[in-house]
Amino acid sequence: MNPEAIWEAAGPAERRLIGVALNPAAPVDVLLRLLASESAAVRMALCRDRALPDPVVDAVVAHPDGTTRGFFAENPYADPEQRARLVDDPEYRVRGRLSREPRADDVCLPRPLPDRTVVRIIETYESDFLWELNRLISPGLRRAMVTHPSVKVRIMGVNASSWGSLTAGVRDALVADPDPEVRKAADASRRSYERLRDSDAVREDLPAHHCHPRTHLLRYGALAPDVVAEALSQDAWLIAANDSAPPETVALLAAHPDPEVRTRVAARPDLGPAERRALAVDPDPGVRLALSVHPALSEAERAAIDYEVEQDGAYCHWPVYDPEVLPDPEQVRAHALSAHPLLRRRAAGERHLPADLVALLADDTDLGVRVLLGQNHPDAPAALLLRCFLEYNGRDRWHLTGHGNFPRTGLARFAGDEDPAVRRLALLDAELPPDTADRLTRDPDPQVRADAARHPRLPQDRIAALLDDPELAHRAAANPALPATTMYELIAAAGQQQQP
Structure with missing residues (x-):
């Protein structure tokens, strides 16, 4: 049963316990009792949707039910070291969940597994688990894979796309590796890399129909003149960024009738002065904008271009995939x-x-x-x-609120804003007046109501009333101001309902 179906099947008593399971103030004893619950929905929320104290993690890892352990394997809030304890789990489905990147929300982003855990997965897991492992590999391990002591790690680290970035010494070592499987993988990567740079081989390998291999070869392969001539009429946008295209081809692409092609060409670092001048006055505003950021232009040349930058774009959080790769400080300053x-x-x-x-x-x-x-x-x-x-x-607007410097006081003034997302800000205020929290539990926006039901300044009588509200009961049960005695009462009441 998928998570959505598990939630939909949960009854009112279970949903209240789900809230208790997510309550940051719930004592360890309460969490352990919930872990023993017969409800899959309660165990799912507890193990998958929050950070857990160490004693509860110990109990989860030792839990006899594989589904429960599997929930924890995909918990993005858990420390990767905690999730790594499941690496040798006896059940196939638990190992499968561990080898996939945990789902993320607006604030909590997945983190790589420990290097030793990734190595263990590569060495011992079924091959169908490894294709999703990529985002769980740390940048440091990724760089070291081709020289790693483990044969399986070296094999996984060798591929045609990265062959060109390896030093000559590393390439030679891989081709002469003592393990035949590593040598086989290295030879295949070397051949693929070399064929991509052989225009005759690219022509031979190029499919006639539109498909991923054709796209890859036209974008990255060495292109013979006859292949370029054919592509100019059918797939010019694919070859527009191909770094093997000779200057005469770039000139043809810069004058192509399709503005999408000219836009792509405008980003080429090898664009000549004549093409830059022509594209700077292109009739299409998108082409002019693309050209205006060309690295060869001076500030005066940029200013001379008639471009317009829109303000309604998506301005997102950019995850840092390799913190050891630093930008050029002079270029950043410029x-x-x-x-x-x-x-x-x-x-x-x-x-x-x-x-x-x-x-x-x-x-x-x-x-x-x-x-x-x-x-x-x-x-x-x-x-x-x-x-x-x-x-x-x-x-990614709400991601801003997860920043460590985002203010947590003085936000109550937004409680009456017409934008429900801004009203939600009031519920981040640790000093929100209780009557305001109460009022916001009746807000027309469901997310505002949900946040208000969890606010610790919500009056106790309102929390108690919401425990019987079909929509907000599980939110109220997650309120850190909920007394521990009430948590035990909810557990007892749910147990009585489950008894025949």
């Missing part, structure tokens, strides 16, 4: 000081932006710059974060 908003947006998304540039961009005139800084910089100031939330209503 982008931050540029008159072009798109370049300043690039700088604003950098986590390592120095303090003087953080202060500068926090007052930027461009909404995208301000929001990207708030979404991605660890030192984004509180005033900026709140301003960003109030001004931006696009994707």
Whole structure:
């Protein structure tokens, strides 16, 4: 049964216990009693949807039910070291859930498993589990896989797409590896890499019909003149960014009648001066905008282009996949000081932006710059974060509230705002007046009502009343102000209902 079906099948008493399971103030004894519940819905919420204290984790890992352990294997709130304890679980489905990236929410993002755990998975798990493992591998381990002592890890680390980034010494070592399977994988990767750079081989391998292999070869393969001629009439957008395209082909693409093709060409770093001049006055505004951020242009040349930057984009949190790869500080500074908003947006998304540039961009005139800084910089100031939330209503908006600097006081003033997302801010205020919390449990917006039912300043009589509310009972049961005695009473009442 999938999680949605498990929730739908839960009765009122179970839903109240689900709330207790998610209650951050629930004592360890309460959590252990819920872990022993016959309700799959209660065990799912407890094991999958919150962080757990160590004694409860011990009990979950030792739980006799594989479904229960599987819930914990996919818990994004749990420390990866805790989830790693399930790496040798005897049940196939538990191992399968551990090898998949946990689902994320607006604030909690998945974290890689410990390196030793990933190695153990690669060495011992069934091959059909490994294709989803990628996002659980730390950047450090990913870089070390091709030279790892484990044969299976080296095999998994060898692939055609990364072959070109390996040093000659590492390539030679892989081709001469003492293990025949590593040598086989290395030889296959080397051959694929070399064929992609052989125009005759690309022509031979190129499918006639539209498919993923054709797309890959036209985008990344070495292209013979006859292949280019054919692609210009059918798939020009695919070859527009191909770095093997000769200058004469780039010139043809820059004059292509399709503006999407010209937009792609405008981003090529090898674009010649003549093509840059032509695209700078292109009749299509998207082409001019793409050209305006070309790295070869001076600030004066950018300013001479008639471009327009839209303000209604999606300004999202950018996960850091490799914290050891640092940007060029001079380039970041140049982008931050540029008159072009798109370049300043690039700088604003950098986590390592120095303090003087953080202060500068926090007052930027461009909404995208301000929001990207708030979404991605660890030192984004509180005033900026709140301003960003109030001004931006696009994707990842609520992620801003999970920033460590987001204000947690003075938000009660937003309780009457016409935007329900802004009214939710009031419920982040630790000093929210109890009567305001009470009023917001009757708000027309369901998410506001749900947040209000969990607010610790909600009066006790209102919490008690909501425990009988079909919509908000499980939210009220998750309220940290709920007395422990009431938690035990709810457990006892549910047990009585389950008895024949």
